[in-house]
Amino acid sequence: MPCLGVLGGMGPAATVDFMSKLVALTPASHDQEHLPVLVASLPQIPDRSAAILGQGKDPLPALLEGLRLLNQAGVGLITIPCATSHHWYDNLSAQSKAPILHIARATAQRIAQGGHAMLLATRGTIASGFFRDELIAQGMTVEIPDPETEQITVDDCIRLVKEGRAPSANQLMERLLERADARGIRTFILGCTELPLAARGIARDGLTLIDSTLELARQAVEHGLRQGWNRQPIVDVPMIDHPG
Structure with a gap:
């Protein structure tokens, strides 16, 4: 049965947030109207930002193994609720039978043409440039945080969420x-x-926060509903081969 595949665990709380947004965005009055989803939550994938900055192990083999699991299960579309992993998007797409949504592209496509914004992201994402390039292609001017002040705060926010200290x-x-x-x-x-x-619960007059997780979930739901995945009965779920 075709369904949505999620390559997650990077980090676990972000994956849960993505799943929550999938559910909230799906028009459903009972269980059977929701989209079928297979999640591979693999938190042991090496740190993506560290790898881009030349300070850590290459995560691509582990990312590809996660994709293999999802493709073997027969998913029809894959999402990766980890922005930094999209540094390897071309490599991943080339080896995936199912198409993969691009989180930066999904975000940029929801933004009105033009405008100015600050991109808050990992140091790896900023160094890679893929997110900034997608926003610029949409006509935006993009500012990045000062690496010695603002980016340190962004880094700390990401670290605290991963530690379970969201407040x-x-x-x-x-x-x-x-x-x-x-x-x-x-x-x-x-x-x-x-x-x-x-950023949950933060609201300031005139301030706009564009949530890349939400935009990724929005495109995933729109695709799944167009395909009618929420209307197909479960008839045969492929068995996944295990090594050894």
Whole structure:
């Protein structure tokens, strides 16, 4: 049965947040109207940002193994609720039978043409440039945090969410947005899937927070509903071969 595949665990809380948004975005009055989803939550995949910066192990083999599991299970579309992993998007897509949604592309496509925004993301995502390139292609001018001040706060927000300390991350995010707002930045791209959890509940007049997790989930739901995956009975789920 075709369904949505999720390559997650990067990190676990971000994957749960993505799943929650999938459910919230799906128009359903009972269980059977929701989309079927297979999740491979693999938190042992090496750190993506560290690898891009030349400070850690290459995560591509582990990412490809996760894709293999999902493709073997027969999923019809794959999402990866980890923005930094999209540095390897071309490599992953080339070896996946199922198409893979691109989180930065999904985010950029929801933004009105033009405008100015600050991209909040991991240092790896910023160094890679893929997210910024997608936003610029949409006509935006993109600012990145100062690496010695603002980016340290972004790093801390991501780390605190991964540690299960979202309230502390929320306080840091509030201060970061307040300082940036004071110098005229009113739109922020939450370009790491931990950051929507750090920004949860923050609301300031005139401030726009664009949630990349939400936009990825929105495109996934739209695709699944167009395919009618929520209307197909479970008839045969392929068995997954295990090594050894």
